[in-house]
Amino acid sequence: MPAHIKAALLPxxxxxxxxxxxxxxxxxxxxxxxxxxxxxxRRRVAVHFA
Structure with missing residues (x-):
């Protein structure tokens, strides 16, 4: 599946x-x-607590 479709369907x-x-x-x-x-x-995951 193309990346632009995945970006539209997945949060x-x-x-x-x-x-x-x-x-x-x-x-x-x-x-x-x-x-x-x-x-x-390699990916970087950011977690934000408010």
Whole structure:
């Protein structure tokens, strides 16, 4: 799938509620970082707490 279509369909940011220093996720929920490339690339992930 071309990159411009992936960018339109997949979010690039995510907001997760945090309580007591822990993410408020359901029992079967998780946070995953997915790379849609054939070869590995170095990435930088930024986490912002407000």
């Amino acid at each position: 690039t940011s995510l907001q997760i509620p945090v309580r007591g220093g822990r993410p408020m996720l359901g029992q079967w929920q998780g946070i995953y970082l997915v790379e849609h490339r054939d070869a590995p690339h």
